[in-house]
Amino acid sequence: MDRLRERQGQVITAAVITLLVLVLLATGEKESLVIGVITGSAYGFLALGLVLIYKSSGVFNFAQGEFGTVAVYTLYLLHFDVPYGFALLGALGVAVLMGVVVERLVVRPLFDAPRVTLLVATAGVALLSIAVQIWFGEATARPVGRALPTLDRFTVLGVQISDQRLLLLGALAILAGLLAWFFNKTNLGLAILGSSQEPTATELMGISVKRLSTIVWALAALLGGLAGVLAVPETGGFAPGVLTVAFLIPAFTAAVLGGMTSLPGAFLGGVIVGVVEAVATSAPIFEDIPGSPGTLLVFVVLLIVLVARPQGLLGKAG
Amino acid sequence: MAVETASRGPAAETGETVEGGEPSFRPSPIGWLARGIVWAAIAWLVLIFPLGREAFELQRYSEAVIFGIIGLSLNVLLGYVGQISLGHQAFVGIGAFTSAYIVTEQNLSFWVGVAAAVAVGGLQALVLGGVSLRITGLYFALVTLAYGLVAEKNIFQIQELTGGGLGQPAPKPKGFESDFRYYYLCLVFLAIVLWVDWRMMRTKSGRALLALRENPRVASTFGVNVRLLTLFAFVVSGAFAGLGGALLAHNDTRVSPETWSFNLALIFVIMTVVGGLRSRAGVVIGSAFFALIGYLLDKFTILQDGLNAIPGAPDLSPEIARLVIGPVLLLLTLTLTPGGIGQQIRPIVRWLTGHRFDLKDRGLKEVQISDVRA
Amino acid sequence: MSVLETQSVSIRFGGVFANTDVSIKVGEWEIVGVIGPNGAGKTTAFNIVTGFYKPDRGRVLYKGRDITNLAVHERTALGMGRTFQNVGLVKGSTVRENLVSAQYLEADYSTLAGMLGSPRTFVSEAELRKRGDAVAEVMGLGEFLDRQVAGLPYGVLKRVEIATVLATDPDVLLLDEPSSGMGPEEAHDLGDTLLELRREFGLSIAMIEHHVPLVVRVCDYVYCLNFGQLLAEGLPEEVRNHPQVVTAYLGEDAEDPALQKVEEKLETLLDTD
Known part of the structure; x- marks a missing residue:
């Protein structure tokens, strides 16, 4: 029974992806497929962080997007003065630091509090982060430098793609592979995945639950930071709270598609949501929707999944 | 009845007594006098103090009163139903635009606008609640957050409704053109909302809500239609929010789409939680405080100077101050005093309503945000 | 039958x-x-x-x-009235409040009238309280009426629960x-x-x-x-x-x-x- 339902989810997923790609190729600009995959991967990374934190702390982390925003902000501040690579490392470092600080100052004192209390607290952290960005910076959007200064274009499978984006896609693929290896092969990765089910097993491995909680938040913050620094330069630049406003809901939708528990499901969900948004933005049938059709479509996807299939498409049947 | 009076003692410690039961404690004449003086002081602050203030100040006071209504709206969801809304700015904002649209584009009266805003607020809550009835706890918070974003990115982009970039004009009603009169009008509306909220919680639907929040199974064996009652509470919350939105629109005389952001939604949640769930007095005080932060900083420059003295930081404008102070207060409230302002002022409120002054009387320990359903 | x-x-x-x-x-x-x-x-x-x-x-x-x-x-x-294995009561409320809450269907006013505070509801509320007190008396719980449910011994709770169910008539x-x-x-x-x-x-x-x-x-x-x-x-x-x-x-x-x-x-x- 359960296996059948899991299969069913996979079949639906495959069908959805095929349909989306077909719609895109038939109606929209083909380039939006590339944008969809890139932003979708960023959603995926953010969603991975959400799932990790949900599995270990049992809470929806509404500050997840801010890990990315803070990283982008740091990248923006640093990239004038230091080489791009160092700026990137600095940005990720700041994100991780923020993750650890949030875990220590907010999550740990509320360790035994009900999960909704913690949720409100993380939302508060998000607002504080946005407020501080407005306070110290300005409320306007700024472009963030890209890794490659030149802009060449290639044609791959009939789709025009810039070297920027090609590089980005490559980096995303490598990162996804690294994460898969980390969670499947390394002791720490396995411990993190196992911690939610059996705290004692993790203790036996020599990692305390509390320490693991810090590690999970740091890792989630790193993933959030990655999502930010990879995608934001491509999608319009820094603005206070940019990832919370533009990325958090799609990332949650991605995580929900994965049933809030499955890491590959969350990542794949991210790509699906990214492509759905791209379709909504470029396909002519959605032209009449006021404002941003992508936002509306993602909301509809979220509602449908929550009402009709709460266990997600790729999560374990429950 | 004899038994009841004899056993009155423990009740004072355990929470609000059922209305109508005679308390054994009666304040002395001096006690009554002291209470009367404090009541008079509060009345002076609310009714007389604003007299003769300048227009821009009165607008801030009106906003404080309206925020009280919005806080009470969120309190119905958070405090009574036990569901969290991170998209309440959508409900308030749509109320604001509805009323402005009706008055400006349809040339109908302010009263029609307010009525429509209340109706649209309730309807919205009914639809969103109906769709997501099976979604509770964390997931419901997520849905409301996403809904708020949809309002921001889609609904408030509808030109006819919002009047485009400049926003929709929302003139003050006839007879209440002066900010001073409008302030009193807002007070009357707050009083109505407080009355309705109070009566609701003291009659069958309110008691059913409390039972429902704690244990839906028990509520249903009491004969409560759990889904219907939850929807009903949603509608009440949405209607209050719509009212708050309409009043806010006409207070500023113009509504613009940018006002209704995620930041504002969180400020609404924060002011309600910091105010103290299920405490009407606390919620109104907390909400008013958050409406007035900027004004207070302007008025008492020493506070502003203190904030500006933070080394290395740029000056904190009153607008941003709310966004910085809010989350800090929220985190302090959640970790230190989950009952918020309501819990802290409970002894005073009890004393004012003719009970004994008891500093230890802080109501239930485990109440407030902690029992929102997950 | x-x-x-x-x-x-x-x-x-x-x-x-x-x-x-x-x-x-x-x-x-x-x-x-x-x-x-x-x-x-x-x-x-x-x-x-x-x-x-x-x-x-x-x-x-x-x-x-x-x-x-x-x-x-x-x-x-x-x-139909039912009690639960693990006590079905509103623990944050007093025994009297529970007894009144249980009479949800007994209240003879509409929800809206209750919210608006029509004079009738005040009379009804007093009646509900009186009826609740009477039920408590039958179950020998008079002394606990003003006590919060959360602090009462288990055996008493079981009786309170039966009382609330009786209050649903x-x-x-x-x-x-x-x-x-x-x-x-x-x-x-x-x-x-x-x-x-x-x-x-x-x-x-x-x-x-x-x-x-x-x-x-x-x-x-x-x-x-x-x-x-x-x-x-x-x-x-x-x-x-x-x-x-x-x-x-x-x-x-x-x-x-x-x-x-x-x-x-x-x-x-x-x-x-």
Whole structure:
């Protein structure tokens, strides 16, 4: 029974992806497929962080997007003065630091509090982060430098793609592979995945639950930071709270598609949501929707999944 | 009845007594006098103090009163139903635009606008609640957050409704053109909302809500239609929010789409939680405080100077101050005093309503945000 | 005619048969006991009768009417009252507030009138309180009226719970382990109370009970469930001495761990619903 339902989810997923790609190729600009995959991967990374934190702390982390925003902000501040690579490392470092600080100052004192209390607290952290960005910076959007200064274009499978984006896609693929290896092969990765089910097993491995909680938040913050620094330069630049406003809901939708528990499901969900948004933005049938059709479509996807299939498409049947 | 009076003692410690039961404690004449003086002081602050203030100040006071209504709206969801809304700015904002649209584009009266805003607020809550009835706890918070974003990115982009970039004009009603009169009008509306909220919680639907929040199974064996009652509470919350939105629109005389952001939604949640769930007095005080932060900083420059003295930081404008102070207060409230302002002022409120002054009387320990359903 | 009847009711959770072909009858003025080892499916049967679960097969009849598809609150309105194994009360409220809350359907004003504060509602509220106090008096709880539920001893809570159910004005009571947490003496008093309730209010009662002396003393008829099936039924003495019942209670495989686990899990699921 359960296996059948899991299969069913996979079949639906495959069908959805095929349909989306077909719609895109038939109606929209083909380039939006590339944008969809890139932003979708960023959603995926953010969603991975959400799932990790949900599995270990049992809470929806509404500050997840801010890990990315803070990283982008740091990248923006640093990239004038230091080489791009160092700026990137600095940005990720700041994100991780923020993750650890949030875990220590907010999550740990509320360790035994009900999960909704913690949720409100993380939302508060998000607002504080946005407020501080407005306070110290300005409320306007700024472009963030890209890794490659030149802009060449290639044609791959009939789709025009810039070297920027090609590089980005490559980096995303490598990162996804690294994460898969980390969670499947390394002791720490396995411990993190196992911690939610059996705290004692993790203790036996020599990692305390509390320490693991810090590690999970740091890792989630790193993933959030990655999502930010990879995608934001491509999608319009820094603005206070940019990832919370533009990325958090799609990332949650991605995580929900994965049933809030499955890491590959969350990542794949991210790509699906990214492509759905791209379709909504470029396909002519959605032209009449006021404002941003992508936002509306993602909301509809979220509602449908929550009402009709709460266990997600790729999560374990429950 | 004899038994009841004899056993009155423990009740004072355990929470609000059922209305109508005679308390054994009666304040002395001096006690009554002291209470009367404090009541008079509060009345002076609310009714007389604003007299003769300048227009821009009165607008801030009106906003404080309206925020009280919005806080009470969120309190119905958070405090009574036990569901969290991170998209309440959508409900308030749509109320604001509805009323402005009706008055400006349809040339109908302010009263029609307010009525429509209340109706649209309730309807919205009914639809969103109906769709997501099976979604509770964390997931419901997520849905409301996403809904708020949809309002921001889609609904408030509808030109006819919002009047485009400049926003929709929302003139003050006839007879209440002066900010001073409008302030009193807002007070009357707050009083109505407080009355309705109070009566609701003291009659069958309110008691059913409390039972429902704690244990839906028990509520249903009491004969409560759990889904219907939850929807009903949603509608009440949405209607209050719509009212708050309409009043806010006409207070500023113009509504613009940018006002209704995620930041504002969180400020609404924060002011309600910091105010103290299920405490009407606390919620109104907390909400008013958050409406007035900027004004207070302007008025008492020493506070502003203190904030500006933070080394290395740029000056904190009153607008941003709310966004910085809010989350800090929220985190302090959640970790230190989950009952918020309501819990802290409970002894005073009890004393004012003719009970004994008891500093230890802080109501239930485990109440407030902690029992929102997950 | 029986007040309450289940006809060959079956329900399955996952692979576990929680109830199979369970047929139980409660006649007018009757007190019926339901016994059986832990995890025998007793609470599941109650949950089907009160509407928390829909059976896969079979029907539930109330005074001859098919109520299988009615919701819990609709069954309450018909006159069905039920207590829970782990005490179904609003713990943050006082005993009096619970008794008033339970009279949700008794209040003779509309929700809207209550919210607007029509003068009528003030009168009604006073009546509800008085009625609640009277019910508390019947259950010997007068001294606890103003006490918060959260701080009361378990045995008292069980009586408070019965009082709140009585306040809903039921025709039939379904009590899930009413004597748990009580000493022998308290349990004996509870037996007296139940008999008195039947005499005073003409109630029919079905109860899940482990305390054998109580069952034998007050029950007119007893059903024994095991592994979700009826093992035996009859007069209390007959069932108690029924060889299969004795084995079920003594035998090593008496408790179905799978079923018990399912029941516990479902209980927690419902509680956190």
